[in-house]
Amino acid sequence: MEALYYIDLIGTFVFAISGVLAAIENKFDLFGATILGLVTAVGGGTLRDVLIGATPVGWMEDINYLILILLTLPICYFFQSHIKGLRKTFFLFDTLGIGLFTILGVEKTLNLGLSPAIAIMMGVVSAVFGGIIRDVLSNRIPLVFRKEVYAFACLAGAIVYYILISFNGTSEINVVVSILVVIIIRILSVKNKWNIPYNPLAS
Amino acid sequence: MEALYYIDLIGTFVFAISGVLAAIENKFDLFGATILGLVTAVGGGTLRDVLIGATPVGWMEDINYLILILLTLPICYFFQSHIKGLRKTFFLFDTLGIGLFTILGVEKTLNLGLSPAIAIMMGVVSAVFGGIIRDVLSNRIPLVFRKEVYAFACLAGAIVYYILISFNGTSEINVVVSILVVIIIRILSVKNKWNIPYNPLAS
Amino acid sequence: MEALYYIDLIGTFVFAISGVLAAIENKFDLFGATILGLVTAVGGGTLRDVLIGATPVGWMEDINYLILILLTLPICYFFQSHIKGLRKTFFLFDTLGIGLFTILGVEKTLNLGLSPAIAIMMGVVSAVFGGIIRDVLSNRIPLVFRKEVYAFACLAGAIVYYILISFNGTSEINVVVSILVVIIIRILSVKNKWNIPYNPLAS
Numbered sequence: 001m002e003a004l005y006y007i008d009l010i011g012t013f014v015f016a017i018s019g020v021l022a023a024i025e026n027k028f029d030l031f032g033a034t035i036l037g038l039v040t041a042v043g044g045g046t047l048r049d050v051l052i053g054a055t056p057v058g059w060m061e062d063i064n065y066l067i068l069i070l071l072t073l074p075i076c077y078f079f080q081s082h083i084k085g086l087r088k089t090f091f092l093f094d095t096l097g098i099g100l101f102t103i104l105g106v107e108k109t110l111n112l113g114l115s116p117a118i119a120i121m122m123g124v125v126s127a128v129f130g131g132i133i134r135d136v137l138s139n140r141i142p143l144v145f146r147k148e149v150y151a152f153a154c155l156a157g158a159i160v161y162y163i164l165i166s167f168n169g170t171s172e173i174n175v176v177v178s179i180l181v182v183i184i185i186r187i188l189s190v191k192n193k194w195n196i197p198y199n200p201l202a203s
Numbered sequence: 204m205e206a207l208y209y210i211d212l213i214g215t216f217v218f219a220i221s222g223v224l225a226a227i228e229n230k231f232d233l234f235g236a237t238i239l240g241l242v243t244a245v246g247g248g249t250l251r252d253v254l255i256g257a258t259p260v261g262w263m264e265d266i267n268y269l270i271l272i273l274l275t276l277p278i279c280y281f282f283q284s285h286i287k288g289l290r291k292t293f294f295l296f297d298t299l300g301i302g303l304f305t306i307l308g309v310e311k312t313l314n315l316g317l318s319p320a321i322a323i324m325m326g327v328v329s330a331v332f333g334g335i336i337r338d339v340l341s342n343r344i345p346l347v348f349r350k351e352v353y354a355f356a357c358l359a360g361a362i363v364y365y366i367l368i369s370f371n372g373t374s375e376i377n378v379v380v381s382i383l384v385v386i387i388i389r390i391l392s393v394k395n396k397w398n399i400p401y402n403p404l405a406s
Numbered sequence: 407m408e409a410l411y412y413i414d415l416i417g418t419f420v421f422a423i424s425g426v427l428a429a430i431e432n433k434f435d436l437f438g439a440t441i442l443g444l445v446t447a448v449g450g451g452t453l454r455d456v457l458i459g460a461t462p463v464g465w466m467e468d469i470n471y472l473i474l475i476l477l478t479l480p481i482c483y484f485f486q487s488h489i490k491g492l493r494k495t496f497f498l499f500d501t502l503g504i505g506l507f508t509i510l511g512v513e514k515t516l517n518l519g520l521s522p523a524i525a526i527m528m529g530v531v532s533a534v535f536g537g538i539i540r541d542v543l544s545n546r547i548p549l550v551f552r553k554e555v556y557a558f559a560c561l562a563g564a565i566v567y568y569i570l571i572s573f574n575g576t577s578e579i580n581v582v583v584s585i586l587v588v589i590i591i592r593i594l595s596v597k598n599k600w601n602i603p604y605n606p607l608a609s
Contacts, residue, residue, distance in 0.1 A: 023551070023604070024604070026547065026551075027552065028551040028552055028604065029551065029552055029553070029601070029602050029603055029604050030558075030602045030603070030604040031550060031551065031557040031558065031602070032548070032550070032551025032552060032604070033604045035538075035551065036551075046457065050253055050258070050456055050457070051249065051253070051258065051259065051260055051263070052258065052259045052263070053258025053259045055258075055456070055457065055458065055459030055461075056457065056458045056459045056518065056520060057457055060457070060458070060520055060521075060524045061520075063521055063523055063524075066523055066524070066527070073604075077604065112259065114259060114263055114264075115263075115266055117266055117269055118259075118263045118266075118269070121269070132238075132340070136339060136340065136342075136542060137538070137542065137547075137548065137551070138547065139342065139542075139545065139546060139547045140342065141229065141340075141341065141342045142235070142340065144234060144235070145226070145229075145231040145232065145234065145235025145238065145239075145340070146230065146231055146232055146235060151234040152233075152234065195232070196232050196233045196234070197232055197233070198226070198227070198231065198232050198233040198235070198236045198276075198280065253456055253461070254452065254456070254461065254462065254463055254466070255461065255462045255466070256461030256462045256463075258461075315462065317462060317466055317467075318466075318469055320469055320472055321462075321466045321469075321472070324472070335441075335543070339542060339543065339545075342545065343545060344432065344543075344544065344545045345438070345543065347437060347438070348429070348432075348434040348435065348437065348438025348441065348442075348543070349433065349434055349435055349438060350435070354437040355436075355437065398435070399435050399436045399437070400435055400436070401429070401430070401434065401435050401436040401438070401439045401479075401483065
């Protein structure tokens with residue numbers, strides 16, 4: 001599935017841009033922006049690979065990821081205001097990215113012989129920990145801990161993907177359906193301002 | 204030693220509860236509470252496994268750990284006020300947990316052929332880094348860096364354990380004695396408000 | 407190259423001192439100071455080893471590193487004010503340290519068969535991530551993200567080193583020249599207050 005590879009690259013690119021924009025907001029210098037773009041883009045997959053023992057981590061073996069991430073630096077620098085105008089386009093690609101990262105995380109973990117529950121969990125980790133590490137390095141409480149329902153969109157996508165491959169093996173349609181689940185839940189949750197609070201004190 | 208396995212599960216459970224309670228205090232949503240419970244419970248052992256190269260990390264290969272950790276979410280949600288009333292019980296199980304985590308960390312590291320000093324250090328890492336990662340994700344300076352003497356209780360327990368197994372090999376009595384050392388030092392330190400300051404400026 | 411080993415030890419020692427001094431400033435207790443000294447000294451190399459799959463991480467297999475790091479605790483405690491007077495000496499050893507850490511990082515990564523770009527990147531990671539982890543644990547935005555040009559000195563050193571070994575293989579002169587590049591760029595940048603800003607909003 002050649003297409004998956006390109007979606008993965010696009011997802012990486014969009015994630016890197018979100019990291020670099022956060023760096024600009026924090027007034028980081030060029031080095032800080034590079035690191036923040038990098039960890040946002042590949043931090044989730046890196047943590048997954050380290051935990052499941054699949055090192056050297058994936059992006060080290062295909063230089064295209066690093067090239068794309070570095071490319072976001074001049075792009076964000078010169079077109080910062082344009083990018084903010086493209087908010088909707090980015091939201092779409094970002095959601096496509098987290099959907100694919102989730103599925104690839106499930107796939108890679110299952111291939112190592114780990115259990116379905118761990119694979120589903122590693123799918124979510126792949127999709128959300130890049131943003132969590134970005135926030136920790138920016139000295140903030142991770143956004144996804146408080147306001148974002150998208151971790152649950154990933155969880156739903158990962159579970160749907162596992163159920164689908166249990167029935168009809170690895171096939172492209174499973175990937176497409178599962179990513180659609182992630183996209184639809186996320187769009188609905190943003191439109192309807194869904195939230196999954198937990199704090200009994202806050203209610 | 205079947206009993207050790209159950210103590211390990213209980214320790215994991217108690218650690219997870221402390222993470223989830225911290226999440227509630229920080230007004231995290233359900234996802235944030237899940238992650239905070241998880242990293243508090245297994246973060247120390249995970250870091251140890253990653254550093255010594257024992258991946259995939261331990262809890263991935265026994266689903267009971269994940270199940271117990273997820274169980275703490277409804278429990279903390281519904282019984283939050285009761286839990287706070289059980290402070291002393293929790294303190295005991297928590298201390299039992301860090302004692303056992305320390306011993307298991309020493310054991311696992313020695314089994315990989317690393318030196319005694321590294322094994323003792325990895326025992327302490329197993330016991331205290333879950334809490335450190337919890338505090339970093341909550342955007343706080345780790346509590347154990349400032350106020351807690353319990354890292355030294357772990358260190359003492361790890362050293363005692365290593366000395367005991369050097370003399371009479373692996374046996375249950377070594378585990379019991381070493382955990383008792385951790386428990387006694389911790390209880391004494393809390394009762395007597397022991398502290399190990401370091402800052403020459405503060406004196 | 408016996409000399410390299412001793413420079414590595416000296417670099418580790420100087421990095422550990424910088425961590426312990428940061429701990430004193432933050433009023434950490436003895437345990438916090440130990441951890442901060444340790445992560446500052448070996449955090450960069452540890453992250454590199456974990457990412458490239460070279461575990462157990464390097465310092466676990468040579469106890470001298472751990473001994474030297476622990477030695478910094480009494481030294482900083484008793485001679486804190488003297489150390490601050492030695493600022494220039496420390497700056498030199500610190501720069502020597504980051505230069506060597508960079509070269510050793512490039513070398514180790516290439517030896518595992520990874521690509522030159524990744525090796526250069528891992529050289530920089532080895533040199534700067536100890537300080538980044540120190541700052542994260544102290545609940546600060548990493549200094550190197552905002553004010554320090556030294557990441558670029560490391561980058562330049564790593565690139566020069568790779569070019570040199572491509573031409574004339576592994577030889578001592580390559581190491582010396584590359585470390586000199588790091589030292590010269592860093593000294594010049596401090597003298598001339600060079601800075602590599604990135605933020606378009608800040609200009």
